[in-house]
Amino acid sequence: MTYYQEQSPVATGLRGRCPRCGEGHLFDGFLTVKPRCSACGLDLAFADSGDGPAVFVILFAGFIICAMALVVEVRYEPPFWVHAVIFGPLVLAVCLGLLRPMKGLMVALQYRHGAREGRLDSE
Template sequence: MADEHHSLPSPYSTGLAGRCPRCGEGKLFDGFLKVRPRCAACGLDFAFADSADGPAVFIMLIAGFAVLGAALYVEIAYEPPIWLHMVIWLPLAVIVCLALLRPMKGLAVALQYVNKAEQGRLEK
């Protein structure tokens, strides 16, 4: 069992690349964010994959910190009009969020697989 765990590819490289967490070869996504039913290379069933809102929350925190920090710096340093802030920072926030969403969801799914994460159950 421990040998199987050590033979797995890195969940970070496979998740960020959108590859199967078991073999590292097959594609994880079918479209932009829809997870495939199974890996085409090794046949792993992706039914376990439920990243929920986790990646979105982390992305909002990361993008919010970066974009807001840059916007505050520009405001203090240059004092541009508000319309210029809107033209610069709103599209940048959308681009940063969309660029990070797929890799973060892939990472969440890969870490779920490696750590054998599943829904909690109450024992009777």
């Protein structure tokens, strides 16, 4: 049996690496989690982050971008189309840029804490 040094879930998750070995890639495509790690063979079937990463990204991006839009509105009072041109692409870039690292972090934290799908106890 091979023993692996414990990896930081933050470091491996944000880089999109295997939570056990830190070497293999976690994703197959943009957000699809691979069935298993190519380096250590960890079965990644446990990885189900659900909507968690999207919620965190929306809350973070919404707070930052709304604050920026409010500052721009109060200081410069630009027309609406300027807001759309500036903040529309910014919303897409921030949300898409943060979604994959946040999903990797959620999967790594699930592995670290042994989180699994809820089951009912049979009596």
